[in-house]
Amino acid sequence: MYYLGVDLGGTNISAGLVNDKGAVIQKLSVPTLKERGSEIIFSDIANLCLRLIEENNLKLKNINSIGIGFPGVSNEKKDIIVYSCNLEFNDIDINKEIKKYFDLPIYAENDANCAALGESICGSAVGCKSSITITLGTGVGCGIILDNKIYSGAFCGGTEVGHTVIVVDGEPCSCGRKGCWEAYASATALIRETRVITAKYPDSKIFELVGGDIKQIDAKVAFDAAELGDKYAKHIIDEYYKYLAVGIANLINIFEPEKIAIGGGVSAQGEKLIKPVTKLVKGMVYGGKMKTSIVKAKLGNDAGIVGAAMLGKL
Amino acid sequence: MYYLGVDLGGTNISAGLVNDKGAVIQKLSVPTLKERGSEIIFSDIANLCLRLIEENNLKLKNINSIGIGFPGVSNEKKDIIVYSCNLEFNDIDINKEIKKYFDLPIYAENDANCAALGESICGSAVGCKSSITITLGTGVGCGIILDNKIYSGAFCGGTEVGHTVIVVDGEPCSCGRKGCWEAYASATALIRETRVITAKYPDSKIFELVGGDIKQIDAKVAFDAAELGDKYAKHIIDEYYKYLAVGIANLINIFEPEKIAIGGGVSAQGEKLIKPVTKLVKGMVYGGKMKTSIVKAKLGNDAGIVGAAMLGKL
Numbered sequence: 001m002y003y004l005g006v007d008l009g010g011t012n013i014s015a016g017l018v019n020d021k022g023a024v025i026q027k028l029s030v031p032t033l034k035e036r037g038s039e040i041i042f043s044d045i046a047n048l049c050l051r052l053i054e055e056n057n058l059k060l061k062n063i064n065s066i067g068i069g070f071p072g073v074s075n076e077k078k079d080i081i082v083y084s085c086n087l088e089f090n091d092i093d094i095n096k097e098i099k100k101y102f103d104l105p106i107y108a109e110n111d112a113n114c115a116a117l118g119e120s121i122c123g124s125a126v127g128c129k130s131s132i133t134i135t136l137g138t139g140v141g142c143g144i145i146l147d148n149k150i151y152s153g154a155f156c157g158g159t160e161v162g163h164t165v166i167v168v169d170g171e172p173c174s175c176g177r178k179g180c181w182e183a184y185a186s187a188t189a190l191i192r193e194t195r196v197i198t199a200k201y202p203d204s205k206i207f208e209l210v211g212g213d214i215k216q217i218d219a220k221v222a223f224d225a226a227e228l229g230d231k232y233a234k235h236i237i238d239e240y241y242k243y244l245a246v247g248i249a250n251l252i253n254i255f256e257p258e259k260i261a262i263g264g265g266v267s268a269q270g271e272k273l274i275k276p277v278t279k280l281v282k283g284m285v286y287g288g289k290m291k292t293s294i295v296k297a298k299l300g301n302d303a304g305i306v307g308a309a310m311l312g313k314l
Numbered sequence: 315m316y317y318l319g320v321d322l323g324g325t326n327i328s329a330g331l332v333n334d335k336g337a338v339i340q341k342l343s344v345p346t347l348k349e350r351g352s353e354i355i356f357s358d359i360a361n362l363c364l365r366l367i368e369e370n371n372l373k374l375k376n377i378n379s380i381g382i383g384f385p386g387v388s389n390e391k392k393d394i395i396v397y398s399c400n401l402e403f404n405d406i407d408i409n410k411e412i413k414k415y416f417d418l419p420i421y422a423e424n425d426a427n428c429a430a431l432g433e434s435i436c437g438s439a440v441g442c443k444s445s446i447t448i449t450l451g452t453g454v455g456c457g458i459i460l461d462n463k464i465y466s467g468a469f470c471g472g473t474e475v476g477h478t479v480i481v482v483d484g485e486p487c488s489c490g491r492k493g494c495w496e497a498y499a500s501a502t503a504l505i506r507e508t509r510v511i512t513a514k515y516p517d518s519k520i521f522e523l524v525g526g527d528i529k530q531i532d533a534k535v536a537f538d539a540a541e542l543g544d545k546y547a548k549h550i551i552d553e554y555y556k557y558l559a560v561g562i563a564n565l566i567n568i569f570e571p572e573k574i575a576i577g578g579g580v581s582a583q584g585e586k587l588i589k590p591v592t593k594l595v596k597g598m599v600y601g602g603k604m605k606t607s608i609v610k611a612k613l614g615n616d617a618g619i620v621g622a623a624m625l626g627k628l
Contacts, residue, residue, distance in 0.1 A: 073601075083601075128468075129468065130467075130468045146460065146465070151460070151569075152570075153444075153569060153570025153571070154442075154443065154444045154570055154571055154572045154605070154606070155570055155605040155606075156570075157570050157600075157601060157603070157605070158566075158567070158568065158569055158570030159568060159569075159570075160567040160568070160600040160601075161567070161568055163567050163600040164478075164563075164564040164567050164568060165480055165560050165563070165564060165598075166479055166480065166481075166482055167480075167481060167482050168480055168481050168484075168556075168557065168560055170482075175600060177598065242482075243482065246479050246482055249478075249479070250478035250479060252472075253472070253473075253474040253475070253477050253478050254472065254473060254474070254475055254478060254568065255465075255467060255472055255473075256466075256467025256468055256469055256470075256471050256472030256473075257467070257468055258468045284479075284491065286471075286474040286477040286489060287387075287397075287471060287474075289471070291468070291469040291471070292468070292469075
């Protein structure tokens with residue numbers, strides 16, 4: 001049996017054919033162009049799914065279900081996209097939209113939850129009943145798996161861990177509040193801090209690496225400059241790790257999951273990031289004995305597709 | 315059928331006979347005198363249980379089980395007290411200890427978890443599949459009920475929500491770290507802040523209410539002085555509410571439970587506290603739509619006994 005998984009993002013729609021072990025057989029992608037509205041977007045999703053079926057010489061009866069991951073909130077039955085700020089969707093009945101094309105079970109789920117499910121079923125948290133996957137990108141995304149299931153709150157709007165406050169009255173956050181974890185641990189926050197420090201200290205290696213153009217600073221350059229021994233970059237990274245660790249320790253003190261997987265752009269640093277952050281978190285966990293392990297997420301950009309596909313296996 | 319529930323605290327051992335609706339039929343209590351060691355303490359627990367059975371003309375066959383709530387960590391099977399800092403217990407096999415006296419199923423569980431279970435089965439969160447009970451006392455205790463069950467982490471050491479950091483590098487906490495929620499939202503924190511402000515402003519009503527003796531300041535006096543219109547007391551209470559609200563909003567942004575119940579000494583303020591805190595939290599919840607309701611815990615000091623007794627009903 002095969003599963004179709006769709007990662008419906010603000011920029012691209014990616015769809016994948018996934019086998020029952022969670023391996024991606026084939027992937028296809030088109031731009032979202034969200035201003036076209038939901039009806040055309042769902043027709044594109046159906047087209048991608050149809051191509052995946054045909055190009056793999058499959059029949060509809062070989063497909064278990066279609067799962068759609070998206071940035072936003074679904075209802076409890078997972079058949080309505082209640083709200084997506086990014087896609088400007090409100091109360092979209094996905095059964096109605098997709099069943100025009102396929103008579104298959106359809107599921108919709110928040111994309112961070114899909115990523116966490118993917119990691120849990122066939123990524124970095126295989127074999128763990130409880131795991132949390134955080135993604136360090138534009139924001140801080142978070143999906144929570146408890147007892148092998150997605151936990152998304154009584155009203156399906158929960159697990160906005162990026163928007164828990166770790167510094168009362170701290171840095172402004174995209175959500176309008178101050179001091180959220182996201183305002184310290186996202187790639188965006190890292191870029192912001194790197195720009196502030198670099199503008200202040202033009203003798204830093206970072207300044208050199210971006211050819212004196214502060215705007216060129218991304219989430220990677222501070223790591224590169226720190227590697228070259230730059231003291232300002234080291235300071236930036238140390239501070240970034242500290243706030244990242246505080247949020248992870250908070251999650252462990254609340255959930256004590258078997259694993260915490262770190263994904264998103266910043267996680268490309270791999271063990272260079274995982275090792276020092278784990279050391280910091282160990283010093284922060286209540287009672288001093290950390291049983292949770294912190295690992296790099298495995299599935300990368302495929303996590304969303306795999307997790308969405310695996311919604312049909314839950 | 316009846317249930318025996320024991321609240322084994324650092325100061326007192328309270329035991330109660332509880333019916334299958336969670337109502338306390340009779341309660342008995344003796345001092346813990348923990349320096350006597352675990353064996354004598356368990357013999358006292360057995361005596362209290364025996365008296366409850368006999369004084370109510372019951373037989374052993376009328377008793378379903380004995381549940382014991384205690385400050386600390388149990389194992390997954392709930393038959394070992396792994397660790398209690400407060401009682402100085404390590405790896406106590408409660409089956410072995412209690413089965414000397416009674417051939418009944420025995421369960422041990424963290425006391426904050428018992429209180430949350432009690433509130434969920436027959437207190438302020440009846441009918442809710444998910445609820446969180448926080449107790450504002452010496453520390454900030456927290457029990458989490460998800461899907462009608464106690465959630466206590468993969469390794470049973472989780473849900474130390476009082477020790478999540480809300481102010482990086484903030485006030486020192488009893489756990490050795492800085493900026494934990496407990497260091498701002500416990501009764502202890504409220505007393506600390508009241509003392510600092512009162513020492514600074516001897517013209518405050520608080521100073522008058524404690525007869526000029528700063529040491530007499532408790533967790534109630536700032537509320538009393540605020541009621542009398544004292545501006546310093548109002549400031550103390552407003553700040554206290556703010557930090558309390560930040561932690562509650564964090565919990566909602568993570569869990570989105572149906573209810574959050576507030577217990578412990580400070581909750582005696584009732585609606586005077588619940589109303590302004592709810593208003594603050596509403597302004598802090600991600601997405602702006604709060605579906606969780608914040609209520610006063612109902613069972614008071616009985617929560618521990620009732621919850622411990624109800625362990626046998628899970």
